[in-house]
Amino acid sequence: MNVSSAETWLHKVNPSLKLCALLVLCIVALFIHDLNYMMNVTIGVLFLFLCFTGHSMKRILLLSIPFCFIFISTSLAMILFGKGETLWFEWGLISITEESFMRGLLVGFRALLFAALGLTFSLTTRPVNLFYSLMQQVKLKPKYAYSFMAALRLIPIMMEELQTIRNAMRVRGFERGKGIRSVYYKMKAYSIPLLSGSIRRAHRIAVAMEAKRFTDTRDRTYYYEFGFSIKDHGFILYFIVLLLAGFYLSVHFPLLPI
Known part of the structure; x- marks a missing residue:
């Protein structure tokens, strides 16, 4: 499957800054209780997600x-079973009120x-770049960052090994069994083999990292150097303008009359 994408300015934003900014926006969203304000902010984030992630529509x-x-x-869970004073519709356990409808849309x-924030970050950030940036800007210890990167690289290896074991089982007729006992033997x-192979690979990686001096020291050189640029300022400015403009529009030009 081809998962290639075009590189946009979002891909060039510092990964650590991008992660921190999106986490702050998630925290801010938890304290937004005005539906129009939430809708305006969501539309602004969706615009960023749809137009600048570099993937096809x-x-x-x-x-x-x-x-x-x-x-x-x-x-629907909040709308159909919420509580409120202005009743719109009631049938059995279903009770739709104006307050529950607004709260449901807000949630x-x-x-x-x-x-949208999570997908925007995942589609525009490479894991290797993120960990390199965390080591350089956030001062994450190299032994933790490289351990995570090694673990990510092991996922396709484990998937390939799983497919190899499955093919071997099919050749030997092991996949033809049925019933609970067959499921137990298949899991075993x-x-x-997967567990034993993972233990061997983890041991080899640990020895290799220790031999290459991946210790607690942060004074080391990096193949990829990350810093800050004008795109980072533009990224932060976009969300500041989004929050201010969203609040202004929610007060003077609300999408829903509340």
């Missing part, structure tokens, strides 16, 4: 399907905002 919409389902399910847009046949 088809792929972006495909990735957005689970989060749209979360938006709908979260909103749904908040969940959509979190999803898969888990033991």
Whole structure:
């Protein structure tokens, strides 16, 4: 599957700064209780997500399907079973009020905002760049950063080993069994080789990292050097303007009359 994408200015923003800014925005969103303000901020983040992640619209919409389902399910749970004074509809356990409807939309847009921020970060940030930036700007210890990077590199190796074991089992007719006992033997046949292989690889990585002096010292050179540029200032300025403009529009030009 081809997952290539075009590189935009978001890809060139410092990964540590990007992570901190998006986390701060998530915390700010938790304290936004005005629906119009939340909708304005969510629209601004969705604009960034749709236009500047560098992926095709088809792929972006495909990735957005689970989060749209979360938006709908979260909103409906609050709308259909919430409490309020202005009753709109009631049937059995279902009770829709004006207050529950507004709160449901607020919770749904908040969940959509979190999803858009997470996807924007994951689609525009490479894990290796993130860990290099954390070591250089946040002063994360190299032994932890390189351990995480090594673990990420092991995931495709483990998937390939799992496929090899599965093919071997099929050749030997081991996959044809049925019933609970067959499931137990299959789990045992898969888990033991994978676990033993993971232990051996982890030991080799630990020895290699110790031999290359990946200790607590932070005085080391890096193949990738990360700093700050005008794109980082533009990234921060975008969210500052988004929060201020969103508040202004929510007061003077509300999307919903509340």
